[in-house]
Amino acid sequence: MRRRDFVGLTGLAAGSLLLPSLPGMGGIFVEPEQLLDTIDPALKKRLADAALNAAKATGASYTDVRIGRYLNQYVFTREKQVQNIVSTESFGAGVRALVNGAWGFAATNTVTEAGLAEAARTAVAIAKANQKVQKTPVQLAPQKGYGEVSWKTPIERNFFEVPVKEKVDLLLAANGKALDNGASYVNSALFQVNEQKYFASTDGSYIDQDIHRIWPTFDVTVVDRTTGKFRSRGSMASPMGLGYEYLTPRASDKMAGPQGTSVIGYKQRYDMLEDAALAARQAKEKLTCKSVVPGKYDLVLDPSHLGLTIHESVGHPLELDRVLGYEANYAGTSFATLDWKAKGAPYGSKQVNIVADKLQPGSLGAVGYDDEGVKTKEWDLIKEGKLVDYQKIRDQAHILGQKESDGCCYADSWSSVQFQRMPNVSLRPGKDKLSVDEMISKVDKGIYIAGEGSYSIDQQRYNFQFGGKVFYAIEKGKIAGMLEDVAYQANTQEFWNSCAGSCDASDYRFLGTFFDGKGQPSQVSAVSHGSSTTRFNGVNVINTARKI
Template sequence: MKRRDFVGLTGLATGALWLPSIPGFSGTLVDPAQLLADGVDVAVKKRLADAALNAAKAAGATYTDVRIGRYLNQGIFTREKQVQNIASTESYGAGIRVIANGTWGFAATNIVTEAGMAKAAQLAVEIAKANSKVQKEKVQLAPQKGYGEVSWKAPIKQNAFEVPIKDKVDLLLAANAKALDNGASFVNSVLFQVNEQKYFASTDGSYIDQDIHRIYPTFGVTVVDRASGKFRSRQSLSSPMGLGYEYLTPKAEDKVAGPAGSDVIGYKYSYDMLEDAARAAKQAKEKLTAKSVTPGKYDLVLDPHHLGLTIHESVGHPLELDRVLGYEANYAGTSFATLEWKAKGQPYGSKQVNIVADKLQPGSLGAVGYDDEGVKTKEWNLIEQGKLVNYEKIRDQAHIVGQTESDGCCYAQSWSDVQFQRMPNVSLKPSTTKMSVDELVKGVDKGIYIAGNGSFSIDQQRYNSQFGGQVFYAIEKGKITGMLEDVAYQTNTLEFWNSCAGSCDQSDYRFAGFFNDGKGQPSQSSAVSHGSATTRFNAVNVINTARKLS
């Protein structure tokens, strides 16, 4: 076999394995046309749900909720001039959660008939009763009114599954070509698409039908200097979004320039993949000769596409109430922001830090009408002028912090998984005073501008951390003076957020997002966005990440 043929075939194998290994992309491989087939009629879903609700009540449940879900996924994978894989999956079934004897029980089934639903409901009650023998405290649910029969649909303009696969492949290969034409040695690109068709019913009196869409175009570009053997990479600056295929139709008004001299373009509600791929190749090539950073204290100016990850890890996760209470200790850690710590009133950040949680922002990954407990979603404050004022919680947690309602952030990755507390969108509010990126940079005497997220690490309490990025630019006396390399900053959560000196205004506000945020045992994934404008942090410790072999 020729080497070229071997590489091509192994590339196809890699692409074939990639999709099923991604959390949330489970299900049966199907013909793409099946993704466009009509789902189950809402009247039929109500009848199926009632079968489960009635069976659970008859078996002794005091509360029951039912989730009937059809989950559609498609991933298209390319490398240079070839398609590696196209995989479409469908998963359909129901999950039934009950309280009996004051204890949770859960069962799931892919036999979505009235008899199958009733049998699963009875099993859930049996499990709850068995669990009650070791339950120390009875479940306390925050009250929740029923909404009757309601629906919510993501406000997309073009269903990505309706776009011919050829058109999507052509876009990815065109992006690859742009990268190769601009100096890339290697490039791969991917397009993920998700549609969750979810029906929720509960003994509270809700029957909620929802249609949720997500999309994620991304790529990786590598440039190799054959003479020296050095190579540098740059990942896409796209963000996964709760949008349809319209996200891939670029609009000039959605482009946001980084500071003068940085050659960085950010994107709001539409993404120019071809432009980003060409720019990525040029920047990866420039990285080969970029100056290696001198360690020390720098003022950092962080682009939203970068800052989103720092928000995610140092605010989103530590303020999940189940983590605060120690429920995640065996797997994903705990939190420094305990109830006792909050009571002391120590500042989480500077007066410039106002952070909100929500499941509402249009286009965000977390946007839904109702969560997986049938709670209508909302926005609420987490940090106000640097002070921690609230956590992220669900119905059976609210009483622990003396509150009477859920925040509507309960989620399960599929019908076969039990729902539990997940991170909502967590976002840093932009400045209410007009402030451009160039104006923000102008006040920096010695600093670094960072765009894109890279490798990171953070401890089990979400306190001590280190973050990298995709591209870095030196700031000297208020101006960008050139690209840097080997940059990462080390900090702890309180030092970092207390060093926040201000942000740009709403005109610069953008989302960063994460398609597969893992949590729980067994692990589940969820999708979440983090909004912010470009933000400045003063006197942050920067290290040089280059490794020198002796």
């Protein structure tokens, strides 16, 4: 049996990580050193031309080909032992063809000229069948070809070149720090993803991209053996579009918490050992801290928390396919319809300026070109509180009377058809110099929140509730101790209209997710959300431990 024909499945003994299904886990088991192999771009061009020529010969007016090699390595540990190490490879090609205004798509793991030509003919045949039932022809925004170009995530150290032992030693050292600081249980993991993507189209583009992403994470639990109570705190790390250098901390990337709190933020580097030790101490502190009194509070939200609120209440509702109702079954549609936008209702206060992009260095969404061969860019979504645009791809631009795609088309595998996915969506920092301590000093009654927690949001991305990892009371401009059982409730307009401003760019940081799900069949994508610490006035806070 050929190596690439073998499909391996694995059970991830991932402890209490409770992670979603992982992309690439249906790939094959490979030796780590084999992940360093590369494929000659000239060979990929010859394979792509075979598909483009076959599609044109059988009636396609437009065709694109994606040849993808998806490499993943996952390392899992718990306390003092290694639970699992998995390396996978998935390799194949997908062909999309447009015939008389209808799409057809076919994929193959037979990556030969004959295999891709056959996939192209199948895609054309499917398109011809689809055109019989399609009422409205597809209209593609024009796109110039770029010829032969390439793009690579700017990394300093390829994580596949790092010995597995070094990665295991780091995770076990982090576990040890947590245990030394009072943790009863701890598990940790390291996710490493490399997408080698080659795109070619009849527009004249041959685009070779090498994309790297990394995510270190852990979960710490402290148990009070006398009372049986327990509390947990997860990692404050954000997944990033970086290499293994992300796990080599620098003093310039550490950010102390506000007014002496033990919350620590990170920019382009992450100190996993320090965070694990801190997590154990904070989990222990949670056992005895005060429970929040429900009421109205001014919230000071750290970027490690605010990114998730941006994702759910801005990122998803401004995806044009949700707005139009094309995407509905998976996580709903959007309140921010074209009619709603036309009425000019404010999305937020004048301090709210939110942009979309696939450019920011270190972000998960950073690529040179999307999966339709569109060069990526930055564009405004919300400007001074007003909704000004949505996220769209080539076959959606005409709906808004626009002439170009935003470059946010993506597929999570060579075997998946590409469709509209969320780019990085970020809140611009404040223009005036303002530190976190200065922001807190002006809050009379508030709560500082850091880290992601549980959340809920309705099917139109309007009414929501968000928790966090750690909470600190603010009283008369001072941090007044840790709280627990905190969640805030609002609707999207009320919340963003309560925004009173953000700290300056020196506090700007990312929160990201490896597993943003969308579509049926489901696909996942990786996306980052940047912000500085931001204040929201008069937000309703509930106590999650109280019975109603």
